[in-house]
Amino acid sequence: MEEFSISIRQHEDIVLLDLNGFLDAHTSVELEKKFEELIARNCNKIVVNFQKLSYISSAGLGVFMAFIENARNNSGDIKLCNMSDKIYNIFDMLGFPILFEIYKEEKSALEKFA
Secondary structure, three states: OOOEEEEEEEEOOEEEEEEEEEEOOOOHHHHHHHHHHHHHOOOOEEEEEEEEEEEEOHHHHHHHHHHHHHHHHOOOEEEEEOOOHHHHHHHHHOOHHHHOOEEOOHHHHHHHOO
């Protein structure tokens, strides 16, 4: 099984999460903890970069659903970017583009917070 990791970057008041590897039932706990940490620190403007993510399961998708409302209720949002066609198709099939702003490029996601 492929590993999973999260890298964090900061752009002004926006936190960027770079996902890498396999996001499944076992590794989604790590992403959940990262979101909990950010929300606790009032970091509610989040861009998640999927460029290096090769797989996502329903458990991984559920993490995004669990935190989107909290971020929006605190004057923030979770924007998604740089998805491969394979990952985007999973999000699209489940209707996520209606709930989440998904961008081809990170720059576009960052600009939407301006």
